[in-house]
Amino acid sequence: xxxxxxxxxxxxxxxxxxxxxxxxxxxxxxxxxxxxxxxxxxxxxxxxxxxxxxxxxxxxxxxxxxxxxxxxxxxxxxxxxxxxxxxxxxxxxxxxxxxxxxxxxxxxxxxxxxxxxxxxxxxxxxxxxxxxxxxxxxxxxxxxxxxxxxxxxxxxxxxxxxxxxxxxxxxxxxxxxxxxxxxxxxxxxxxxxxxxxxxxxxxxxxxxxxxxxxxxxxxxxxxxxxxxxxxxxxxxxxxxxxxxxxxxxxxxxxxxxxxxxxxxxxxxxxxxxxxxxxxxxxxxxxxxxxxxxxxxxxxxxxxxxxxxxxxxxxxxxxxxxxxxxxxxxxxxxxxxxxxxxxxxxxxxxxxxxxxxxxxxxxxxxxxxxxxxxxxxxxxxxxxxxxxxxxxxxxxxxxxxxxxxxxxxxxxxxxxxxxxxxxxxxxxxxxxxxxxxxxxxxxxxxxxxxxxxxxxxxxxxxxxxxxxxxxxxxxxxxxxxxxxxx
Amino acid sequence: xxxxxxxxxxxxxxxxxxxxxxxxxxxxxxxxxxxxxxxxxxxxxxxxxxxxxxxxxxxxxxxxxxxxxxxxxxxxxxxxxxxxxxxxxxxxxxxxxxxxxxxxxxxxxxxxxxxxxxxxxxxxxxxxxxxxxxxxxxxxxxxxxxxxxxxxxxxxxxxxxxxxxxxxxxxxxxxxxxxxxxxxxxxxxxxxxxxxxxxxxxxxxxxxxxxxxxxxxxxxxxx
Numbered sequence: 001x002x003x004x005x006x007x008x009x010x011x012x013x014x015x016x017x018x019x020x021x022x023x024x025x026x027x028x029x030x031x032x033x034x035x036x037x038x039x040x041x042x043x044x045x046x047x048x049x050x051x052x053x054x055x056x057x058x059x060x061x062x063x064x065x066x067x068x069x070x071x072x073x074x075x076x077x078x079x080x081x082x083x084x085x086x087x088x089x090x091x092x093x094x095x096x097x098x099x100x101x102x103x104x105x106x107x108x109x110x111x112x113x114x115x116x117x118x119x120x121x122x123x124x125x126x127x128x129x130x131x132x133x134x135x136x137x138x139x140x141x142x143x144x145x146x147x148x149x150x151x152x153x154x155x156x157x158x159x160x161x162x163x164x165x166x167x168x169x170x171x172x173x174x175x176x177x178x179x180x181x182x183x184x185x186x187x188x189x190x191x192x193x194x195x196x197x198x199x200x201x202x203x204x205x206x207x208x209x210x211x212x213x214x215x216x217x218x219x220x221x222x223x224x225x226x227x228x229x230x231x232x233x234x235x236x237x238x239x240x241x242x243x244x245x246x247x248x249x250x251x252x253x254x255x256x257x258x259x260x261x262x263x264x265x266x267x268x269x270x271x272x273x274x275x276x277x278x279x280x281x282x283x284x285x286x287x288x289x290x291x292x293x294x295x296x297x298x299x300x301x302x303x304x305x306x307x308x309x310x311x312x313x314x315x316x317x318x319x320x321x322x323x324x325x326x327x328x329x330x331x332x333x334x335x336x337x338x339x340x341x342x343x344x345x346x347x348x349x350x351x352x353x354x355x356x357x358x359x360x361x362x363x364x365x366x367x368x369x370x371x372x373x374x375x376x377x378x379x380x381x382x383x384x385x386x387x388x389x390x391x392x393x394x395x396x397x398x399x400x401x402x403x404x405x406x407x408x409x410x411x412x413x414x415x416x417x418x419x420x421x422x423x424x425x426x427x428x429x430x431x432x433x434x435x436x437x438x439x440x441x442x443x444x445x446x447x448x449x450x451x452x453x454x455x456x457x458x459x460x461x462x463x464x465x466x467x468x469x470x471x472x473x474x475x476x477x478x479x480x481x482x483x484x485x
Numbered sequence: 486x487x488x489x490x491x492x493x494x495x496x497x498x499x500x501x502x503x504x505x506x507x508x509x510x511x512x513x514x515x516x517x518x519x520x521x522x523x524x525x526x527x528x529x530x531x532x533x534x535x536x537x538x539x540x541x542x543x544x545x546x547x548x549x550x551x552x553x554x555x556x557x558x559x560x561x562x563x564x565x566x567x568x569x570x571x572x573x574x575x576x577x578x579x580x581x582x583x584x585x586x587x588x589x590x591x592x593x594x595x596x597x598x599x600x601x602x603x604x605x606x607x608x609x610x611x612x613x614x615x616x617x618x619x620x621x622x623x624x625x626x627x628x629x630x631x632x633x634x635x636x637x638x639x640x641x642x643x644x645x646x647x648x649x650x651x652x653x654x655x656x657x658x659x660x661x662x663x664x665x666x667x668x669x670x671x672x673x674x675x676x677x678x679x680x681x682x683x684x685x686x687x688x689x690x691x692x693x694x695x696x697x698x699x700x701x702x703x704x705x706x707x708x
Contacts, residue, residue, distance in 0.1 A: 097638045097668055107670065136638050145639075166639050201588055233546075234591050278544035280685045281595060283667065353668050 002376050004086065005337035007295045008244075013303045016241065016296075020248035021056050023204070028053035029253040032208035036215055039260040052253075059252050062259035068305045070223060070266040072130065072160035073191040075181060075450070081129045081160050083195075083223070083268060083307035086339030088374060089129035090332075090367045091162045092122055092360055093314055093348035094197065095149075097136050100349060100356035102435060105319060107354045109138035112152060112476035118347070118357055119156045120445040121438055127364040127371065130160040130195075132344060135355050139475050144465060147173040150194070151462050152476055154181050158448045162225070162344060164197035168212055171196070173465055175220050180457045181450075189221035195268065195342070199227045200250045202235035211257055218261035225268040225309050225342070226254045231283055232293065234276035240289060244296045247271050251301065268342070269301030270309025282351055285314040286327030294331075295338040307341050313363050314345035320358055320431045324349060328359070329366035336370035358434035361441070365418050372413040380407055455480050488512050490526045493558070497530025498537075500550025502557035509558040519566045523573065527558050531602055538687060545595070545686070552602040575606045577629040577697040580622050582610035583666075584643025589636035592665060595686040596632060603690055616643065616650035623651060623660050629697050632689070633679075635666040644669070645677040661696045665689060 008016070028051040031037050037047060046053045069084025081089050099110040115135050122128045133149035140148045146165050153161050154177060165171035174196075175188075182188040198213045200206050206214075217224040228250040230236030232243035251269050258267050273293035274283040284290060294310035301308045312331035317323035328346070335343040345352075346367065347360035381387070381403075391401055398404050415421070418433050450458070462474050489508065496504035505527065512522045534551040537543035566573060581597050583590060590612045597607045608626055610618060619631055631651065635641040644664045651657050661680040664673070674682035680696055683689035 095638060097641070098670070107672070142639070142642055205588075207588065231591075278546060279538075279541065281545060281592060282685065351667055353670070 002086065002374055003337060004339060005295070005334070006299055007292060007338070008299050010303075012241065013300055016245050016248055016300055017303070019245045020252055021059060023245065023249040024054040024059060024253055025056055026053070027051075027204070029204040029206060029249070031206045031211050031253070031257065033206075033211035033215065036206070036211040036257045036261075039215075040257065043260055054253060054256055059256050062256040062263075063252070063304060063306075065259050065263035066255060066306060067264060067266050069307060070192070072195065072223070073193055074158045074160060075154075075193060075448075076158055077191060081342070083266075083341045085341075086302075087341055088336050088339060088343065088371070089341060090313065090343050090346055091128055091130040092118065092132045092134045093311070093345040093352060093355065094132045094134055094162065094164065095136060096134070096348065096353050096355050097138070098350075098354040099135060100319070100354055100358070102357060102438070105431070107318070107350070110135040110355065111139040112137040112148075114355075114357075115149060115152050116156055116476050117438075117442055118355065118360065119153055121357055121360055121441045123157050123159060124441040124445050125361070125364045127367040128159070128346070130162050130342070131157045133161065133163040134347070137475065141469055141471060143469050144170075144471070146170040147177060147465065148462075150174050150177055151458065151474075154178075154458065155450070155477060156447055161194040162197065162342065163194050164199075164227075165213065167209065168216065171213060171216055173461070175216075175222060176461055177458060178222065180454060180461065183454075185220070192221070192223055192266070195223040195225045197225050197227045197270070198254065199229065199272075200254060202228070202230050202250070203246055204250055204253065206250075206253060206257065210254075214254055214258045215261040218258045218265040218267075221262070221265055223266040223268065224254075224258060225270045226251050227309070227311075228254075228271040228273070228297075230271075230273050230293075232273070232275045232289070233278065234281075236273075238276075240275075240292055240296060243273060243293055244300060247273055247293075247297045248300050266307075268309045269298070269304070269306040270342070271297050272311035272344075273297055282316070284316045285311065285345065285348070285352055286316045286323070286331065288330070291331040291334045294340065295334055298338050298340045302339065308339075309342045309344065310335055310338070310340040311345045312340075312343050313367065314348040314352060315359075316349070316351050318350045318354070320356060320362065320434065324359060325362065325366075325430070328363050329369070332363065332366040332370045333373065336367075336374050357438050358431055361416075361418055361434045361437045362430060365415050368413055368415065378410075380410065452480075488515060488517050488522070488526070490529070493522070493526030494530040494533065496558075497527055497551050497554045498533050500547060500554050502554045505554040505558040506561065509561050513561065513565055519562045519569070520571070520573065523559075523562055527555060527562075528604075531555060535687075548687075549595070549598060552598045555602045573604070576604040577693070577700045578606045578608070578626055579630045579632060579693060580608050580610060580619060580626065580628045581632045581634070582614035582619060583612045584633060584635045584640045584647065585613060585615050586643065587635050587637060587640035587666075588612045589634075589666075592636070592667075592686065593632070593634035596634070596665065596683075596689045599686050599690050600693060603694075605693065616646040619647045620650040620654040620656060623656055624654060628660055629700060630661040630663065630693060632663045632665065632693075635664070635669065638668045641666060641668050641673070644673075644679065648678050663689065663692055663696070 072081035315324040315327040346363035
């Protein structure tokens with residue numbers, strides 16, 4: 001039996017959905033992209049003062065066409081992530097500006113070399129099923145930052161990618177890069193490698209860019225991941241249940257826009273909800289209530305049979321300390337028990353403002369523990385203990401038994417040296433152990449070469465787009481050696 | 486009948502706008518001077534809320550309710566002051582807004598509410614404000630300070646443009662600039678040449694007071 005934790009009574013899930021539908025029908029949602037508004041109106045939605053009210057039937061029809069599952073593939077074409085059911089995957093958090101410098105442990109603006117290092121570490125850690133375009137590279141002009149992050153991940157990794165765009169022209173460049181990587185637009189649709197996060201603005205505001213983004217992604221057949229972020233007590237009702245209603249309504253509106261553009265296109269019921277800290281006005285990602293919101297939101301999505309996403313394994317501490325471990329480890333376990341398909345956030349500190357590679361390798365250990373927990377307690381044979389006792393009696397030397405040797409690898413997870421289980425020698429602190437581990441991972445990471453034409457084509461696209469803003473070099477990318485030399 | 490300053494103070498602490506309004510009206514009817522009512526009745530309420538907040542006994546919703554109560558009292562006291570040809574000494578004129586492309590207003594609005602309750606004149610330009618508008622408004626309103634908020638890493642860069650716009654407009658020496666928002670740090674504030682950074686609305690009030698201390702001293706406002 002796989003352990004599972006459902007936070008909400010089934011009747012509460014029903015009430016949440018009822019109110020979400022009611023909210024969309026009576027209060028409505030803002031939708032700014034004219035094309036999205038037209039689609040909604042011709043499907044029966046009412047537009048009044050830039051607010052769209054969605055009839056229940058329209059939303060239910062959209063829900064009917066959403067795929068219940070889909071997969072993401074590696075560049076090599078292997079299925080690596082399954083969105084659907086109770087499958088659980090993890091990826092690093094996304095798009096912060098700062099990195100906690102490995103040496104000084106002080107935050108500083110991240111550059112492309114930091115992202116590459118994080119990609120290498122993520123590539124080596126089996127706990128992460130996917131990469132993320134994890135940080136803004138400050139050595140790259142901001143106009144091209146979105147697609148440049150994706151380029152670096154595609155260049156250095158084979159894993160699927162969780163990414164996102166902040167403008168429509170950028171989205172087109174990103175889709176071009178992904179299509180090149182996949183071997184064409186059709187291949188990209190058939191075996192998608194990336195998911196794009198799209199964020200409505202709370203409460204219930206699908207901005208021009210967000211709503212247009214949903215249309216473009218649906219048409220390209222590239223999975224969209226709705227990242228609804230109600231802030232309980234500030235931009236959403238203060239009660240957890242009320243904030244979950246808002247999350248559901250924002251997702252339902254997004255799904256309706258998305259499915260009207262292309263019925264059957266893959267979309268994820270996702271989010272980064274949080275409570276609003278009533279003392280500081282901050283948005284604590286490590287708060288237990290934030291984890292409860294993620295669990296509740298996912299449960300509502302699951303009740304509709306949809307693929308789910310959440311934002312956990314992040315801490316609000318500004319350094320690698322016990323708070324970081326406690327918050328990240330706790331929410332990794334809760335997210336896993338909630339059966340959330342993709343859990344983003346590992347590596348992040350300081351209200352998602354700062355990434356840390358050392359934290360990422362520590363979080364991987366928490367994730368590994370959560371994954372072990374999900375594997376549950378299995379009998380492994382007809383008898384549970386009697387056979388073992390029959391062989392060794394009360395001598396207590398189970399270590400010698402054949403079944404010990406054949407089963408211990410299945411029963412026990414072996415953490416890396418980041419987790420200190422020794423009882424001798426110098427007791428290094430966890431930061432030291434994490435630094436050593438990160439260095440080992442980077443040293444051991446071999447870049448899987450891209451097929452020649454793909455590399456040349458990616459390089460050509462990047463050079464072309466960088467040229468538009470007068471950038472004559474590509475930080476972090478080596479120039480491919482010309483063919484025939 | 487004596488003016489009930491204790492009740493006025495309590496109406497602010499309770500965050501009760503109706504009570505505050507009634508008490509303010511009553512005190513005016515009794516013939517008290519508006520400044521006396523403000524300084525002895527309502528301002529001590531705000532001070533107490535500030536103290537309770539610092540001790541973690543009151544929270545932002547309490548603070549907002551207190552500010553609302555203050556606003557209700559001022560809605561009758563300020564017109565009366567004006568009628569008498571006087572004005573409450575301003576602690577400074579502040580312009581607030583979010584950067585171009587950023588539509589997240591909560592942090593900025595909170596800062597505005599608290600600054601207003603603490604005696605500053607606040608002009609909120611709203612969300613998605615072009616850099617030039619910050620500069621134009623600062624000139625027009627003869628502002629002492631401009632506060633620029635950004636929630637996203639992508640829109641945070643707009644804070645630098647505001648600093649530059651004020652420089653271009655030749656206002657940089659006379660107008661202080663502060664920045665805030667989730668991704669913003671002290672280091673970023675220094676990098677773009679802003680005068681300060683506050684991590685939350687409460688520290689923003691302290692920061693503004695500090696930066697405009699010369700002005701406060703000149704007007705002897707004690708809130």
